[in-house]
Amino acid sequence: MNRHYELPLDEAAYSFGFLDEFAKxxxxxxxxxxxxxxxxxxxYASREMPMGRGFGTGGLQLTLxxxxxxxxxxxxxxxxxxxxxxxxLRHFVELTCPQVDTTERTSEATLIQSRHRIPEHPLSExxxxxxxxxxxxxxxxxxxxxxxxxxxxxxxxxxxxxTKLYEDIxxxxxxxxxxxxxxxxxxxxxxxxxxxxxxxxxxxxxSKALVLLGAGREKKIYAVPPYTNAAPLVFDDVPFRxxxxxxxxxxxxxxxxxxxxxxxxxxMIADDGSKSWQCSDSDYCNEQLAVNASPAEVKA
Amino acid sequence: MGYxxxxxxxxxxxxxxxxxxxxxxxxxxxxxPLTLDAIENQLRLLTSRVVSEGGLYHPxxxxxxxxxxxxxxxxxxxxxxxxxxxxxxxxxxxxxNTGQMRLIRRISSAFKDIPGGQMLGPxxxxxxxxxxxxxADESPAAFRKVSSQFMAGVSDSELPDTFPKVVDxxxxxxxxxxxxxxxxxxxxxxxxxxxxxxxxxxxxxxMARAETGSLLAIAYSNMRGYGxxxxxxxxxxxxxxxxxxPHPVTGEPIEAGEVLVTExxxxxxxxSGEQDGPTHFTLGYxxxxxxxxxxxxxxxxxxxxxxxxxxxxxxxxxxxPEFVLLHVDGVDSMGFASHYKMPHYVxxxxxxxxxxxxxxxxxxxxxxxx
Numbered sequence: 001m002n003r004h005y006e007l008p009l010d011e012a013a014y015s016f017g018f019l020d021e022f023a024k025x026x027x028x029x030x031x032x033x034x035x036x037x038x039x040x041x042x043x044y045a046s047r048e049m050p051m052g053r054g055f056g057t058g059g060l061q062l063t064l065x066x067x068x069x070x071x072x073x074x075x076x077x078x079x080x081x082x083x084x085x086x087x088x089l090r091h092f093v094e095l096t097c098p099q100v101d102t103t104e105r106t107s108e109a110t111l112i113q114s115r116h117r118i119p120e121h122p123l124s125e126x127x128x129x130x131x132x133x134x135x136x137x138x139x140x141x142x143x144x145x146x147x148x149x150x151x152x153x154x155x156x157x158x159x160x161x162x163t164k165l166y167e168d169i170x171x172x173x174x175x176x177x178x179x180x181x182x183x184x185x186x187x188x189x190x191x192x193x194x195x196x197x198x199x200x201x202x203x204x205x206x207s208k209a210l211v212l213l214g215a216g217r218e219k220k221i222y223a224v225p226p227y228t229n230a231a232p233l234v235f236d237d238v239p240f241r242x243x244x245x246x247x248x249x250x251x252x253x254x255x256x257x258x259x260x261x262x263x264x265x266x267x268m269i270a271d272d273g274s275k276s277w278q279c280s281d282s283d284y285c286n287e288q289l290a291v292n293a294s295p296a297e298v299k300a
Numbered sequence: 301m302g303y304x305x306x307x308x309x310x311x312x313x314x315x316x317x318x319x320x321x322x323x324x325x326x327x328x329x330x331x332x333p334l335t336l337d338a339i340e341n342q343l344r345l346l347t348s349r350v351v352s353e354g355g356l357y358h359p360x361x362x363x364x365x366x367x368x369x370x371x372x373x374x375x376x377x378x379x380x381x382x383x384x385x386x387x388x389x390x391x392x393x394x395x396x397n398t399g400q401m402r403l404i405r406r407i408s409s410a411f412k413d414i415p416g417g418q419m420l421g422p423x424x425x426x427x428x429x430x431x432x433x434x435x436a437d438e439s440p441a442a443f444r445k446v447s448s449q450f451m452a453g454v455s456d457s458e459l460p461d462t463f464p465k466v467v468d469x470x471x472x473x474x475x476x477x478x479x480x481x482x483x484x485x486x487x488x489x490x491x492x493x494x495x496x497x498x499x500x501x502x503x504x505x506x507m508a509r510a511e512t513g514s515l516l517a518i519a520y521s522n523m524r525g526y527g528x529x530x531x532x533x534x535x536x537x538x539x540x541x542x543x544x545x546p547h548p549v550t551g552e553p554i555e556a557g558e559v560l561v562t563e564x565x566x567x568x569x570x571x572s573g574e575q576d577g578p579t580h581f582t583l584g585y586x587x588x589x590x591x592x593x594x595x596x597x598x599x600x601x602x603x604x605x606x607x608x609x610x611x612x613x614x615x616x617x618x619x620x621p622e623f624v625l626l627h628v629d630g631v632d633s634m635g636f637a638s639h640y641k642m643p644h645y646v647x648x649x650x651x652x653x654x655x656x657x658x659x660x661x662x663x664x665x666x667x668x669x670x
Contacts, residue, residue, distance in 0.1 A: 007360055020388040026491075043493035048381035053635025055642065078645045085642050087309035116646040134639070146622055147496040172658045173665075178650035197650040217632045219493040243653040266645055267652070280646055 017064040018096040023047050027065035034223040039185030041136050046219040058214030059132035063113045069099035074109035079117040079280035106283050118200040120263050120284040123209035131194040133215035138182035138192040158190050182233045199242040199264045204230035255279045258288035324370055339363040348590025349373050353630050354380025355509035357559045357589050374634040381631050398563050399465050403539035408466045410532050416463035466535035467565050477580045496622050503606050507599045508588045511630030519598035522605050522618035529604045531566035538562045538591050563587040564596035568604050
């Protein structure tokens with residue numbers, strides 16, 4: 001084409017946190033607005049990150065805009081620090097934020113970026129939880145147009161969403177929404193709490209930690225501020241129900257590794273077809289293992 | 301330096317990187333690494349596509365991205381975009397005059413004769429798509445001879461600097477409305493999110509860096525009958541646009557460089573109630589970095605379709621700004637399609653819980669009925 005375009009000389013010399021400072025400032029201002037209007041999907045000019053849209057670029061931009069040299073970061077995906085995507089995101093932050101510590105311990109982290117789970121270990125006021133969001137708008141299941149959804153949110157009009165829940169009950173005798181359960185924040189905006197299981201939704205209610213949700217592809221940031229009401233959408237006579245981990249006998253299943261009976265479990269199928277259950281939160285599992293199990297009982 | 305936690309996932313990623321690199325170099329000892337010059341020049345249309353979809357005019361980096369991504373246009377454009385995220389915006393460029401382009405090609409399908417003449421230039425439009433088997437084993441000597449002989453006898457002074465724009469002729473004929481004198485502030489899609497309704501400049505900027513195939517598919521739906529733009533190409537031009545920027549000290553416009561662009565202006569029929577004043581033809585505008593004619597034409601058609609949708613409300617997908625503008629970005633769409641490959645264990649566990657509960661209830665009810 002033409003020869004006047006030279007390659008950059010400093011290929012590895014990215015600034016702290018990868019993004020330019022103007023971008024980080026914009027994201028921090030958007031965060032402040034999102035906290036001020038709990039549950040409101042605040043639009044922002046999401047930047048392209050060097051990993052795929054849908055791989056946590058919204059969460060990553062929040063993390064990079066917030067992180068400082070004194071922070072300790074934990075990154076999990078499906079509850080695990082060792083999931084490929086969590087490893088990849090953590091590696092990227094280590095690469096671009098050289099002074100930052102990373103950890104696998106929930107209690108040690110000041111900043112936790114997560115996809116699909118809220119850690120089992122209760123969070124504190126000193127912590128910020130960043131959730132990665134593929135679909136920021138709970139109304140998308142009933143209304144494809146973003147412009148019309150915006151009006152519905154403004155008017156607090158969630159009637160079509162409630163109708164969907166009602167029709168579920170008529171058709172299946174159950175609400176069929178499994179994850180991304182619509183949750184009303186501070187009595188007004190209903191949010192998509194990201195694809196966390198229903199099991200995690202109660203953790204949002206009156207959370208001590210600030211919960212920030214970032215949708216990179218859809219260019220939205222929203223927040224559940226500390227000590228804010230978060231109520232899953234239900235009917236008076238149909239209670240909200242979390243995932244059922246009971247055996248046929250009615251007893252609560254335990255994690256086959258650590259023995260915990262109070263955690264979200266991953267179901268695994270072995271080569272011989274047999275099933276086993278393990279904590280999805282790997283740090284919680286390790287913690288319970290250290291507390292509960294004598295060495296002879298440790299399976300993995 | 302912080303504490304670093306890496307276990308199995310990290311090893312798997314490093315293994316994948318090594319396997320990918322092994323495939324890139326799989327020719328082994330007989331292989332020659334691709335040079336960036338070869339990609340930029342011999343695969344110029346590929347480079348064009350990547351600078352255009354990447355939204356960053358840097359052919360050299362685009363060539364590197366093509367090499368690194370092993371020819372995947374979506375990934376290469378994506379790499380350019382991510383690179384741009386690290387750069388601040390230094391200034392807002394003033395309006396650039398495409399009448400000043402150093403053209404390599406310009407045609408009009410509206411008039412047989414246009415001021416400056418039809419210039420076919422480098423196009424394969426009328427080439428027979430027969431396989432040129434002689435290229436399969438091309439000798440370097442023959443390769444080098446071609447460009448040295450092309451236009452060997454023509455002196456620079458015989459070449460025109462610029463060509464007048466066809467739409468200017470249409471305007472002076474009164475077929476198109478006069479140019480509006482008040483210019484709206486251009487919407488910068490890299491600094492502001494699209495919140496609908498959006499101005500036309502936001503739509504144009506989004507389409508200028510859209511994925512070619514996505515843009516073409518939606519424009520084609522309009523051409524076939526889900527819409528009725530029925531365009532005539534007033535002018536399609538490809539060439540080097542001098543980029544004029546204010547001098548950092550004096551503020552005087554200076555030529556900072558040039559970018560290869562493709563520009564397309566389509567004329568469409570007038571419609572009732574479209575204008576307040578006298579009736580005119582209407583325009584659709586398309587422009588993008590690089591030499592991408594199909595993209596520029598598709599964009600011009602969609603610009604016209606979207607203007608109609610913005611005015612009257614959409615009656616087809618191609619006239620719906622939200623539908624078009626939120627679904628044509630390659631980085632967004634390919635990222636989201638790819639993300640389904642990531643673990644979804646937790647959400648699937650949750651899905652199974654719902655299905656099993658529903659199944660159990662159904663079985664229970666059947667039991668009651670029986």
